[in-house]
Amino acid sequence: MALGAPDCQVYDAPVNDRYGRDVLAGDWKAARGGRATPIEAETGLVVEDVETGWCGAVVAVEKAGGMQVVHLEDRRGRVKGFPLGPGFLVEGRPAVLTVPTARRKADLAQARKAASRTASGSIAAPRTPARVARRSRLFVEGRHDAELVEKVWGDDLRAEGVVVEMLDGVDDLAALIRDFAPTADRRMGVLVDHLVPGTKEYRIVEEARRVRRYAQHVCIVGHPYVDVWESVRPERLGWERWPTIPRGTSWKHGILAELGWPHETQADVARGWKRILGTVRSYADLQPELLGRVEELIDFVTVGASGGPIAGQDG
Incomplete structure (x- = not known):
């Protein structure tokens, strides 16, 4: 065979691409299976x-x-x-x-519905200029009672122009009534803690009933609980019922101890009440024995009830 080109068929050999195709070619951002x-x-x-x-x-x-x-x-x-x-x-x-x-849409409707009601469950009134306070007053025993009433009924009371005043206890309720000197257009509503037969509070209210001169312009009601704290539903604190505190132990300190919260000082008591009050979102978190009594007082000082003898709560 003569020397020269090899007696064979020549093929185009493929290029050996060590790195494969260009990874940036096409839509490299697209996920497998398409975009989400x-x-x-x-x-x-x-x-x-x-x-x-x-x-x-x-x-x-x-x-x-x-x-x-x-x-x-x-x-x-x-x-x-x-x-x-x-x-x-x-x-x-x-x-x-x-x-x-x-x-x-359902969540939005629910939110709008909730916003249209106050914490007491009342339909929220349209925003109006501040109202001049009524001459009638609603009195409660102490700061904690006032703060609870404000949280749940505050919007309603402001809309009605009713002022809540704190009493430093009700030991001399009859004298307080005489000092306020209520009239038909200057009524007096009073909320008393632990108003059950046989208690000191019950005897105080009985004495106040003897102030006949002002009887028809005064409404005194109460709840059966030792303290207004107990009017908060126990479920809000993780209990089925409020615990019984042994005699000789400060009730509030005992409750805080049961909760496992600091309870040695009055500052501990104040902080503990703030935590309890913080669990109250609306009237639904309160016991009915308190709800009915506060509503009764608000009606008395705002609606112009016909009056009558000073009322007691028999538990």
């Missing part, structure tokens, strides 16, 4: 959590721990919660779960 699509987490929607592989149908969406949570029920009936948002697959495609529109 916002989808409302409607009840019954079947989704998969990408991180855990949990697959199930949406059974609820709720707010918990400051975030929206979607609950998924798998085919075995087990339910598990996940943070609402990205990280899900719907029919194999990335999805961002969002709060259902109907749910958002």
Whole structure:
């Protein structure tokens, strides 16, 4: 064979691309399976959590721990919660779960409804200029009573122009009535703690009833609790019922000790009451024995009730 070009067929050899194709070519930001699509987490929607592989149908969406949570029920009936948002697959495609529109509308309607009512449950009156205070007054035994009444009924009382005044106890209630000298247009409502037969408070009210000159312009009512603290529903503090404090032990200090809170000084008592008061959101967090009595007093000093003998609460 003559020397020269080899007697063979020549092929174009492929280029050996050690690095593959250009990774920046095309839409390199796009996720596998496509970009995530916002989808409302409607009840019954079947989704998969990408991180855990949990697959199930949406059974609820709720707010918990400051975030929206979607609950998924798998085919075995087990339910598990996940943070609402990205990280899900719907029919194999990335999805961002969002709060259902109907749910958002319901939440908004509920919020508007709540905003239209005061803490006492009354329909909130339109904003108006400050009203001149009535001459009638509502008296309570001490600071804690006044703060509780303000928190729940404050908006109502301001709308009606009713001032709440604190008494440093009711040991000389008859003298307080004479000093105030109530009249038909200057009524006096008084809220008394622990007003049950046989107590010191009951005897004080009985004596006040003898002030006949002012009887029809005064309304005295009370609740059966040792202290106004006890009118807060015990569930707000994690109890089924308020504990019984042994005789000889300061009731408030004993309650704070039961709660495991500081209780040695009056400053501890003040801070403890602030914490208890902080658990009260509306009238629903108070015992009915207090609710009815305060409403009765407000009616008496604002509606112009017909009057009558000084009333006692028999427990």
